[in-house]
Amino acid sequence: MAKRLILAVNPGSTSTKFALFEEDSMVFEKTLAHDFGEISGYRKITDQFHFRKDLIMKELSGRGTDLKQIAAVVGRGGLVKPIESGIYEVNEKMKADLDAGLLGQHASNLGGLIADDIASGLPNAKAYIVDPVVVDELQPVARLSGHPEIERISIFHALNQKAVARMYASSTGRKYEDLNLIIAHMGGGISVGAHRKGRVIDVNNALNGDGPFSPERSGGLPSGQLTDLCFSGRFTHQEIKSMITGKGGMVAYLGTNSFREVCRMAENGDRKAILVTEAVSYQVGKEIGALAAVLEGKVDAIILTGGMAYQEAHVARIKAMVEFIAGVVIYPGEDEIKSLAFNGLLALDGKIEIKKYE
Numbered sequence: 001m002a003k004r005l006i007l008a009v010n011p012g013s014t015s016t017k018f019a020l021f022e023e024d025s026m027v028f029e030k031t032l033a034h035d036f037g038e039i040s041g042y043r044k045i046t047d048q049f050h051f052r053k054d055l056i057m058k059e060l061s062g063r064g065t066d067l068k069q070i071a072a073v074v075g076r077g078g079l080v081k082p083i084e085s086g087i088y089e090v091n092e093k094m095k096a097d098l099d100a101g102l103l104g105q106h107a108s109n110l111g112g113l114i115a116d117d118i119a120s121g122l123p124n125a126k127a128y129i130v131d132p133v134v135v136d137e138l139q140p141v142a143r144l145s146g147h148p149e150i151e152r153i154s155i156f157h158a159l160n161q162k163a164v165a166r167m168y169a170s171s172t173g174r175k176y177e178d179l180n181l182i183i184a185h186m187g188g189g190i191s192v193g194a195h196r197k198g199r200v201i202d203v204n205n206a207l208n209g210d211g212p213f214s215p216e217r218s219g220g221l222p223s224g225q226l227t228d229l230c231f232s233g234r235f236t237h238q239e240i241k242s243m244i245t246g247k248g249g250m251v252a253y254l255g256t257n258s259f260r261e262v263c264r265m266a267e268n269g270d271r272k273a274i275l276v277t278e279a280v281s282y283q284v285g286k287e288i289g290a291l292a293a294v295l296e297g298k299v300d301a302i303i304l305t306g307g308m309a310y311q312e313a314h315v316a317r318i319k320a321m322v323e324f325i326a327g328v329v330i331y332p333g334e335d336e337i338k339s340l341a342f343n344g345l346l347a348l349d350g351k352i353e354i355k356k357y358e
Contacts, residue, residue, distance in 0.1 A: 077134070216257040259307065
């Protein structure tokens with residue numbers, strides 16, 4: 001009997017990552033990097049749907065994949081309404097909310113849409129999303145921003161943060177639910193979360209205006225100066241939104257969203273690049289320090305993950321700032337693809353509850 005195939009799809013702000021698994025064994029993994037010029041012409045994220053899906057299908061075809069063997073297509077969860085952690089089958093309500101960008105525009109919105117479109121053309125495949133970026137476990141006090149018109153919301157790299165948290169717990173012979181962790185995911189966006197006994201009780205909104213700046217996001221900006229900029233007459237509403245998400249951070253400072261390239265510029269003596277790389281390390285360390293207070297100093301480990309964690313100088317600067325709090329563990333890159341596929345297999349085997357998005 002032929003083994004079941006599982007396709008995992010993880011669209012990020014600067015790349016499309018996907019992998020094919022035969023049961024629990026990876027057949028291949030592919031990362032397609034998208035430079036700023038390649039995707040900047042699309043008006044909104046979901047306009048990139050056909051572009052990214054076609055790249056995936058071309059790769060599958062080129063490898064001679066028997067599409068009829070695909071039993072599950074599992075996409076990274078996007079900006080749907082706040083929901084609890086878990087795996088969800090894609091339905092019409094979810095697709096409508098992903099397409100509309102219910103809580104904002106982000107590449108993760110494409111995960112469920114691409115998964116559903118691929119699965120709908122196959123005879124036996126189901127489409128799922130897992131631990132979307134809007135997983136919400138915030139404690140009540142963390143929701144207050146300072147004004148009742150603006151509530152702090154939970155938008156972060158839930159899938160990878162949860163995956164590396166469980167990986168670390170397993171490596172120490174403990175349960176994730178027994179640990180206090182601070183996890184910094186550093187990629188196209190940066191999220192830093194306080195994990196207390198298996199729940200993320202506080203985390204910055206990594207999408208549109210909170211926490212450290214990143215390769216293409218401005219992070220937290222001084223609100224008075226931002227207000228003046230909004231009403232200066234120099235920019236449209238959409239241009240301001242783009243400054244915050246998509247064209248902020250390193251793109252605004254240096255014209256590239258590649259942290260690797262920015263680090264290369266710094267190593268070659270570019271003074272502006274040196275300052276920018278030091279500033280992003282500084283802001284991540286500062287955010288970790290704030291969350292140590294949230295956990296009352298009871299921190300079992302600090303975990304640095306995401307693509308930026310491959311840059312040793314960046315990691316060294318953060319460690320110098322925060323090692324006094326707890327030991328620092330590095331999981332460079334992300335394990336989101338494996339986590340997506342693993343959850344898909346659990347769903348196919350009936351070993352995990354498949355939740356309904358409503």
